[in-house]
Amino acid sequence: MGHRNFSLVIFNSVQVFQAGLVTENSFVLAEGWYDDGIFHVEAFGLPPPEKAETTRSYFGNINFFGGPSPIQVKASSRLAKIEAENTEVMFVLLSDVWLDDSKVMEKLNTLFMGYSAFPPTAFILCGNFLSSPKVLSHAKTLQECFQELGSMLSNYPDLINTSQFVFVPGPNDPVHSTILPRPTIPNSIIDGFKKKVPGAVFSSNPCRIQYCTQEIVVFREDIVTKMCRNCIKFPNDGNIPSHVSF
Template identity: 35%
Template sequence: LLSNGIFQVNTCGFPPLEDREASLSLLMGLDFFGGGVIPTEETLRLSSLEKKAVNDMFVILSDVWLDNPEDVPMCYLVEKTMEKLAVVLDGYDSVEVVPSLFVLMGNFCSRPCNLAFSSFEELRLQFGKLGEMIAARSRLKEHSRFLFVPGPDDAGPSKALPRCALPKYLIEELQKHIPNAIFVSNPCRFDMKSTLKIPTPTRIKILDLLYRMRRSCLIPPTSEETSDPFEHLVATITHQSHLCPLPLTVQPIIWNYDHCLRLYPTPHVIVLGDKSEQKAFKYTGITCFNPGSFANDGTFAAYRPCTKEVELSALEG
């Protein structure tokens, strides 16, 4: 504090990041997914299963548009999206070991589902067609799980985070074809040991976060270590241990559920479904990636929990 009353800052940085293993050692086996205390023997057994599951794969797609917009150029994009999705499903249906999990993230509509939106019945039918498309691939229907995460402009009660799962009205037709489909909130987290016996804590979020973070910057990030905006974003959310460290005026948060956005202990994987360029980055042991916008450029990603490797993929054309 200077004599004239000005508070001068010489250095401003992030709070230190606590390593995941250090956090777990202090928690003494406490399961943050509500499973109580997990014995050390069980943790070791699950870790062993993870290393043996060399064929397990998660396929993640963001911006899977299903609607039929009136705008001609947008209608072309939506039609191409469904065609591209069929190509992806056909490709994985023909491999020797099908993916364990498909994660389909919104937005599921090319237009915001706000008060001016009047095509909910049509969108409901399009979800039904998606269910038919998946059910037509018998190996995927039998051996893969499908998880749906709503986007920021999908149908819901508000723009505040966390966003609840897609309304039951929209997904009923799809569930007739895929009864075991999973519909979750945004953000969501899952630990595959509950279904696949693999201890892979994962966080999934979709909010066009990079754009909002850059707009809210008071001081431009330093380029000494990297000039990549995505890498700056990953460093920010991991050090802040929060998926959305923005002012409430920029992004409202339902305060009673703010804990759903926290990143403690740090997960193995963070998936940021952003409209920005497809990107993957490993930071302090955390794998973070953006699968890209499937509707706009046909990009998606595949993640292998055994090796914690990300395969960034794209369809031609």
Template identity: 40%
Template sequence: MADSNKLTKLIHTTFNIYGLKITRKLSVVVAKHLQNNTDLNPEIWLTKIIEQILGQNLPGANVDLDNIKLALKECFKPESTLKETESVLNVIDIFTVPKVVYDTNKKKYTIQRMDNNLFSEAVDKSFVFKERLDLLWYRTQRHASFAPAKFGKTESNKLQLVPIEFLLSQAKTKDVCIMGLLSQITEGQYYLEDYTGSIKIDLKDAFFSSSLIMEGSIVLAKGRYVEGILQVDNIDFPPPDSVENSRVNFGDSNTFGGSHPTSLKLSEKLKAYEEANKDNFIIVISEFWVDSEIVLSKFKVLLSGFSESPPTAIVLCGHFLSFSMTVTSVKKLKEGFKRLAAIIAEFPVIQKNTSLILVPGPYDLSAPNILPRAPLPKYVLEDLLKILPNTYLATNPCRLQYCTKEIVIFRENMLSKLCRNTLHYPKKEEDEASENRGEKIYEAFAKSIIRQSHLTPLLFSMIPVYWKHDQALHLYPTPDLIIVADDFQPYATSYANCKVINPGPFSKSNFAFKCYNPADNIVEDCEIPADDG
């Protein structure tokens, strides 16, 4: 009895040292568990149990019975066994992803959990662009070009970012640097807005450092304030944050979404699994028409080529019909997915080992054309779900976590929309060997969405978004891979250590698709030869 009381006291004291509060009743539960396993060193295992509890990201210091049970369960698993929430492949509903906001009182980024309610209050609309601006403002303040000089040092090349109200007071009129939302408050006249005011700008002599600057973008403008107008000399996007740097602000917090309480990018077990399965890959196809004979036959050729080494997942993006929605669309979809199920059933290894992820297009049978979009309805996929139960009906956009890699998948013709609304186009491409050749349009697109940390940096009039779920389109922290399935030609590029790819429309680009190897972070261009199938 004396040993039991001594162990209970040790448990209570150790929890207090780690800032956790445990009741005597729960201390007795842990003590009995340790006493029943006499081969365990109580102090070592007590530390392991506490580490597991700390990894659950408790809302407060109090520990309950469920926390204890989960910690004990995880502690006594074999080292190589993944935790229950550490799945190798995780398809995340975009409506459940947390919101990253900057808390001006705490002076740090915080994470807010969201509900699935689509109905917004009027005030939610005003918060959308304020939160976009806050995110980029404080991210930029930490950049080397804007961060304050170290104590005792003077750095003449540092830039000072000031709010618009600073200009309106006319405290400084030369070499000013402003960040704000680019908009037309009056037709034909551009303004910059932040939460302190708005100011008219003159872009006549401005140098555009970035290519696809659009109304609705958050931009940096440098110039001279003359007679109530900012004469812009240089206009650019906020500087980017790399995949590695953007994670620094959040520690082990899960900002990407999913059920795991901490970021899976930090999971040693998933990293080991990823390294041990270097040959695993993911196939991405866009514009997969299930009512097209040639598309289904070419897909069968693709499956036969991978029948001995099945992919981990196949991502199929809409549109899933070759024609616009009509009264026959439901029937055609059901018939098409039934035939797709029959084709997959011919390859048992793929049927057993490969997950199928379906991402709807803008005009697929699903929901209003407002982002984010709901998944395809289950009733048109009944036959496919019977044959391939590991099918995921994903939202658009959706997030995919494979081991430690974070992937964003988006089906929308965004490049053409950004080009139609841009104030400035890239220079025309010259000879590939020329050092001064212009930027490719898809490189400019990748730069735009990564530096804006947003998939759709446009006004709501150009692309509608549910006000309460704008965070579903955020790209901060920066993911490892962004798949933007577009009608544009296939491409793969990289910016700020983030890969951006477009598989291209399957039926219009020689049946092209992409293969992504997560372990080596490599994207391969693939297509099905015309003489096959």
């Protein structure tokens, strides 16, 4: 269809809503008829995503992920060989690690104890790191909690020396911005922890992790909640997981 300036769009006649959560400012495909300056919509849905294989067929091995290499890591035969030979690789991913909750700390200690004999490649811990926002003492409380976590990890030197610890801030963690990407947790909060776990990485949110040919994006956000809140039409069946795919 050519470019037209629609004076009015009528959605009351929509009979078919495809699966998905349609929010404000999203791209959509609308099917219907145009009559006397009015576009009557009969079917409404989201455009189909393009597969990675299709994109690669046009752009080749250009590195879209980031990093120092101009060529994507998936094209590296050397890294693919290393990945195939190293069958013991393991990433432990946790979210909403509430460091001010005694039960969470107890379970973390059990987790670290269990992995101490066989350290995984990385622990990726995502916020929020406090169970509830502390308006006046948030930063101080979080600083004390990280110091306690550092003391706990000091009991497991093999984990500190072998595993990579990555911390991704959550929506309520104290950072200097409310827009994405969220910056790292301020150094004033984590200095004490990093003295005990010097190899720890405090990343932005979202962050990118590259392991051999694997390209991993870690994004900690209540995105489904926000999509439901801004949804133009809520799914009739109410089964949100069936309408969200990443």
